[in-house]
Amino acid sequence: TLVMSLEKALALGLKPKAFFRGFTVAGCQPDEMGIGPVFSVPKLLKAKGLQIADIDLWELNEAFASQCLYSRDRLEIDNDKYNVNGGSIS
Numbered sequence: 785t786l787v788m789s790l791e792k793a794l795a796l797g798l799k800p801k802a803f804f805r806g807f808t809v810a811g812c813q814p815d816e817m818g819i820g821p822v823f824s825v826p827k828l829l830k831a832k833g834l835q836i837a838d839i840d841l842w843e844l845n846e847a848f849a850s851q852c853l854y855s856r857d858r859l860e861i862d863n864d865k866y867n868v869n870g871g872s873i874s
Contacts, residue, residue, distance in 0.1 A: 802841075805832055818851030822858045841865055846872045 793800050808831065810824035821844050829835060842861050846852040856866050 805834070818847045819855055819858075821845075821855045825859055836860060839865070841868060843867055843869075 787804060790800060790803075806828055808824045808828040810820055810827055812820055812823055825836075829838075836859060842856075842865050844852060844855055844867065846867065852867065856863065
C-alpha cells in the first residue's frame with residue numbers, strides 16, 4: 785500500500801484503489817474504551833459533507849468483538865461493508 789496524491793498516481797499511470805478522506809480526533813470516558821469511532825466517525829463525516837452510505841468499505845479497529853459490534857450498530861454501518869477482510873480479531 786502506498787499513499788500519494790491523485791495527481792501523482794495519474795502521472796505514474798496508476799489507478800487508485802481507495803481514497804483517504806481525512807481523520808479526526810474524539811475522546812470518550814475511560815470506561816467506554818474502544819468505542820471512539822462512535823464519536824469520531826460522525827465528526828469526520830460532517831466535516832467532509834458525507835453520510836455513512838457514501839463510504840464503500842469500513843475498516844475500524846477491533847480491540848474486542850463487543851466493541852466493534854457496538855460501534856458498527858450505533859453507526860448503522862452495513863455489515864457487508866464493515867471490516868470485510870476480517871479485522872484484527874479474526
